[in-house]
Amino acid sequence: MTTFEGLPGAVAVSHLRVYDWPTEDGLRGGTPHLHLTCSEGYVVVAGSGCVQTLTSSGFQETPLAPGALVWFTPGTIHRLVNEDGLRIVVLMQNSGLPEAGDAVLTFAPRFLADPGLYREAATLPADGTEDEQACAARTRRDLAVQGFLALRRATEAGDPGPLAAFHKAAAELVRPRTADWRARWQQGAAAASRATGRHLDALARGEDTHLADARVHAEQPSSRARFGMCGRLDVYPG
Template sequence: MSLLPGGVSVSHLRVYDWPAPDGVGRAGSGSPHLHTASAEAYVLLGGTGAVHTLGPDGFVEHRLAAGDVVRFDPGVVHRAVNDGDLEVLVVMGNAGLPEAGDAVLTFPPDVLADPAAYRAAALLPGPGASDDELAAAARRRRDLALEGYAELLDDVRRLGPAQALRPLHEAAARLVRPYVPHWQDRWTRTVLHETDGTARALEGLVRGAAGHLASARVREARPDPAPRRYGMCGRLQTWPLG
């Protein structure tokens, strides 16, 4: 299956029901993080909860009702808050980049400043790890992100969002920089390729040409049969990207 229309990816998220150290969320919460190049949207499917964001407007709580959509641009810190059985359809721009590392967790500044320490804190155990081991590592990662998030939230309230978020944004850029050439290649072969195809189709249609319609295809995909993986904010069911 090729990329979904518009070069997006989707996943079905069940937000973690682990109680958060700061007591936010009656049922728990996800890990606060931001994306460096890709926009993201949550479509609420069921349950109750909210998304907490830190961005140009400071701290904002976005309460969610069935069918609501909340979008975050790159750079906005977001945290899913679970008040009970919160399930979300996650729509990600630039399908493939988020999966390739376009997310930075709000770890404490000393961890963000050390790429090796960041990788050690962010990566989950590899093949062969039990589900209990994966869950424990994901929970430790979430709690460390919440530790840094608490400091960041205090700075946003004390200094204002622009000044408080700047060090995080700069640290995020440093952390992902080694991966950007790979991202550029992937984006060119996928999202840009699709965008260019639309541009060519429009150029043809304005001349009355419809040759591209003859090569139309139908594609389908099934959810990944593997157990739901441990994502930033919860357990994820995914579909193949390509």
């Protein structure tokens, strides 16, 4: 009997050291963005800070300290703030789809209206030096912070229009990629769920043959200190 051998539930795990670069509002941290199909979770392992979130319900700050577990659903704009050496284990739904495309940064509307312009602003130089990648990541972060602060000001002033327009533009921006995302979901989370269903069916029939197929997996990070949206990432295959 086939058993799903990816990480439990087809989540992905990475280790994140949140950027400590200052921004225009005096805070240090990552790049505000949202995910369109995936939930994401944080387990704080060191340091302190908070995650700022913006939804149609308003702006919120959730403190982050060692031992904290925080997660949020698709559509939540989130911005990590690093107050003192914030380090997080990140849990990402759908085999890490959030880091593989299911994210839209909070750039100004002109970027979201032009896929080429958005891609240029959001993409880091693949063959760039460490300093070039850091500069590009910081520039990208600062553009997203500017857009985030504008969305926050409008929402707190009682104007839901800019946030609703951002949601619409983000959905349109990613629409051409949904077929690829569906394939990733089918091979990951959907396959994991189907495997559990087969195991339950077998146990209900009094069968236990899948237990003899047990396997143990161990991995080291497939890449270390990669420049991510919110900080330096150690990424595990999943």
